Amino acid sequence: MVKQLDYKTIREIFTRFQEAEAEPKGELDHVNAYTLVVAVALSAQATDKGVNRATAELFKIADTPQKMLELGEEQLIEHIKTIGLYRNKAKNVIKLSKILVDDYGGEVPNSRAALESLPGVGRKTANVVLNMWWHYPSQAVDTHIFRFGNRSGVAVGKDVVAVERAIEDHIPVDFSLHAHHWMILHGRYTCTARKPKCAACLVRDLCMFEDKNL
Incomplete structure (x- = not known):
């Protein structure tokens, strides 16, 4: 070392x-805090370019937790199936969307602990969101x-x-x-x-x- x-x-x-x-600038496309969380969660073991291709149409129709729940897991899979581990990632996106709707009024929390409590969101994802959206260092x-x-x-x-x-x-x-x-x-x-x-x-x-x- x-x-x-x-x-x-x-x-x-x-x-x-x-x-x-x-x-x-970060290279993941997003339109709000929620789509940033989803994009970063999808980027695990995938390239940013690959995620951007998959989310280009997805975020036009599902840019909030409620809209993602209405889209549903199977339709979400159709959008992200070019990304590695897409089935597990789709399950996590649906789960975290439900938690955001049920527990946070559809808003993305801006504490690291709250973000890390979401399915598929680890410390790295939480830090990216805090930095890119809330400009926390x-x-x-x-x-x-x-x-x-x-x-x-x-x-x-x-x-x-x-x-x-x-x-x-x-x-x-x-x-x-x-x-x-x-x-x-x-x-x-x-x-x-x-x-x-x-x-x-x-x-x-x-x-x-x-x-x-x-």
Whole structure:
């Protein structure tokens, strides 16, 4: 495991990310907090592009928990059957929609504990929703962030919770709102799992990754 980078280096890394893209955006299409919850829940073990293709028509007819319940599980499956684990995901979407209608008046709660109590919504999904919809500086650690954080030394940890804590502890607060988006996008398009594009990396000179390719 690489060494955790110091404050000055981390600040320079995120300064460069900010200069390159001041307002990074998540790539899941949504129209409100509810469709964001559904989209993120569907994205587990699936690509954002694949989820967007599946939800393009779905969200036109089912953009609230009540409308999703009226659509029903079988019709929902028809919309999302191109996504991995679609049957289980459909069950969870219907279950969480019923809970939102019954317990929250059809509104999406904005506490992490309440979000995590919904079927199919884990800590990562809750953090994404809190960050993207309510602009809370929560850190949703996925495989891209975990890989980049540990490779670079920006956020070192043995599991996703440890990396989340490392981000909160080490990244300056003025970068914290967009930190997870910068890292996700960097991990998805530059610091890839196979054949990372080190030659095109904005922070190559600051990165602790020992196998940086030339």
